[in-house]
Amino acid sequence: MTRSTITICTTCKREELSLKPTAEAETPAHGEQLLEKVRAAAEGHETVAVRGVACLMGCSHGCNAAITADGKMSYVLGSFTPDEVSAGALVEYAVKHAENENGVVPYRQWPQGVKGHFVARIPPLERVETN
Numbered sequence: 552m553t554r555s556t557i558t559i560c561t562t563c564k565r566e567e568l569s570l571k572p573t574a575e576a577e578t579p580a581h582g583e584q585l586l587e588k589v590r591a592a593a594e595g596h597e598t599v600a601v602r603g604v605a606c607l608m609g610c611s612h613g614c615n616a617a618i619t620a621d622g623k624m625s626y627v628l629g630s631f632t633p634d635e636v637s638a639g640a641l642v643e644y645a646v647k648h649a650e651n652e653n654g655v656v657p658y659r660q661w662p663q664g665v666k667g668h669f670v671a672r673i674p675p676l677e678r679v680e681t682n
């Protein structure tokens with residue numbers, strides 16, 4: 552079984568959600584909040600890795616995530632609220648992505664929380680011969 556990686560944009564901000572001031576000097580961006588929740592939800596799932604990157608270039612529809620694995624279809628998803636429900640759905644989907652030979656998870660297996668969030672899918676890299 553291969554491992555799938557969830558990449559969360561750490562710099563996403565959702566305009567309609569306030570970043571409530573806390574005792575800390577800075578309130579983490581919504582993307583950072585989602586990353587923290589996805590990391591927690593992924594604990595114990597050995598086939599799922601989690602990482603954060605600054606900006607997946609989908610800034611107008613944050614929070615954004617990508618699910619990738621070597622040799623498999625990759626997916627970009629967006630418009631997530633940075634909460635446990637979103638995190639759980641992303642991890643559940645990534646587990647199925649890891650289990651699936653080509654990364655194409657049948658629709659009937661999609662967790663409810665990812666439906667309506669897909670932005671793009673990207674086929675695995677292949678060697679392209681030119682002339």
Ligand code: FES
Pocket residue numbers: 560561562563564582605606607608609610611613615
């Ligand atoms: S800030 Fe998240 S995609 Fe650009």
